[in-house]
Amino acid sequence: MIEDDGYFGENIADDYDDSAADMFRPDVVEPAVDLLAGLAGDGPALELGIGTGRIALPLAGRGVPVHGIDMSRAMVDRLRAKPGGDAIGVTIGDFATARVEKTFSLAYLVFNTLMNLTTQDAQVDCFRNVAAHLAPGGCFVVEVMVPELRKLPAGQSAVPFHISDTRWAFDRYDLATQAMSSNYVTIADGRAEHWSIPFRYVWPAELDLMARLAGLRLRDRWENWTREPFTSESGKHVSVWEKPAG
Numbered sequence: 001m002i003e004d005d006g007y008f009g010e011n012i013a014d015d016y017d018d019s020a021a022d023m024f025r026p027d028v029v030e031p032a033v034d035l036l037a038g039l040a041g042d043g044p045a046l047e048l049g050i051g052t053g054r055i056a057l058p059l060a061g062r063g064v065p066v067h068g069i070d071m072s073r074a075m076v077d078r079l080r081a082k083p084g085g086d087a088i089g090v091t092i093g094d095f096a097t098a099r100v101e102k103t104f105s106l107a108y109l110v111f112n113t114l115m116n117l118t119t120q121d122a123q124v125d126c127f128r129n130v131a132a133h134l135a136p137g138g139c140f141v142v143e144v145m146v147p148e149l150r151k152l153p154a155g156q157s158a159v160p161f162h163i164s165d166t167r168w169a170f171d172r173y174d175l176a177t178q179a180m181s182s183n184y185v186t187i188a189d190g191r192a193e194h195w196s197i198p199f200r201y202v203w204p205a206e207l208d209l210m211a212r213l214a215g216l217r218l219r220d221r222w223e224n225w226t227r228e229p230f231t232s233e234s235g236k237h238v239s240v241w242e243k244p245a246g
Contacts, residue, residue, distance in 0.1 A: 013074035043105025
């Protein structure tokens, strides 16, 4: 069942930073913050799905005013408990539709968070919501995976991404609907616990069309935050769409 905090309630928020520790490493965070700070310039930034502040806090530390939108009060509570977290404004709500009475030079969605919107309509609404928040010339940045369908042989719908003695994790894909889910099985004290979170995978070209519907245009697309070229072998992309200045 979905709680008021969505799929990121207390049980997930309590150890989220530890479970995603690799994403908090300086070599992962700093290139993202470098790129985002450069795009924000002298203006404020809006983070959709701000979570516990992995990107927002160091970005604010660069002097960029950051405001966030997030459905999970539990995740935002962890942000608030960190040094500088109480200085970042957060609107509680669905980032596809929640409004902030302010305009921004930059909006961004990182770490596959766009796929937490599990319908195409919601993803389209997200682009439109961002466009409404951006000042002319402002940018929308999305970091998201390229669907790993090349790993699926005929008749298979699951791709494992972690296997150990105490934890199994795999993604399941529905090619007809673009629905997917990440599934985790943890073994503790001889008991197995299962947790699953749904997503909707989305292709780069599909995102470009969503952006176009919202009045945005593609400016750049790279494989990663260090601006390596995006190719047919890239496992993810960092894309930048711009709101026309005129």
